[in-house]
Amino acid sequence: MRFRHTDALRSDHPRLAAGALYTTGVDRTADVGPRVTEYTARARARLAGASEGQFPEVLAWRRAFARMGLKPTQYRCASESLLRRLRKEGTLPRIHPVVDLCNAISVAHAVPVAVLDADRITGPLLEVRYAHGDEEYTTFGGDLEHPAPGEVTYADSAGHAHARRWTNRQSGHSAVSDRTDRILVVTEALHDGGTDTVAEVLETIARELTAHWPTTPTTALLTSTAPEFTLTDRPLSDTRAP
Helix, strand or coil: CEEEECHHHHHHCCCCEEEEEEEECCCCCCCCHHHHHHHHHHHHHHHCCCCHHHCHHHHHHHHHHHHCCCCCCCCCCHHHHHHHHHHHHCCCCCCCHHHHHHHHHHHHHCCCEEEEEHHHCCCCEEEEEECCCCCEEECCCCCEECCCCCCEEEECCCCEECEECCCCEECCCCCCCCCCCEEEEEEEECCCCHHHHHHHHHHHHHHHHHHHCCCCCEEEEECCCCCEEECCCCCCCCCCCC
16 A cells, blocks of 8 residues: 655645655554653653744644634644644643654654554555545544535545545544554644654654564655655565664
């Protein structure tokens, strides 16, 4: 299966920096608590000096949402929502060890990190693209929605929408669960220096996954000249850690 952002989306958002990671063998057994604590502590330290709405990483997403016709304070990117919750409640939700770890890394770097159950994605292609309006999005409560035409979504070959409003909400259809073994992780940034941030986030997630599970992740930075990532259980010569 291949993952990519469409040329049209990249053309409209030329500062997009993106990276993808694929791995197998993750489960609920790992104890990621100490690492989650460390990464959230980094985020708290930064929040002590400024609210998340002042972070350049968040401001870049707010500008992008505004250009897409969305109210930035009504629809927030995932990292802003997590930072806001951390600031207000002092903790992040505990869902699944791999999700908890990625959420903590997300707030530490203030950029969205999506974790999808790869077995719930219908190939051969998963694209971040503008919706046609007939895609099906499953909420975490099990309800079906249709992204509005022109809305940015993660759409697979069967028409499943794995996100609403780009980085605003993931889908319950491909959410990580106790049955999850294979995951696709995507991180995206729009701020100046986003490529370096994405590379650091990918490297950090790969290192933490390897430390907590018997797995060997493959990662790649995605660019306009190398926009695709192939999910494979065999190492590829062009799939590399940043």
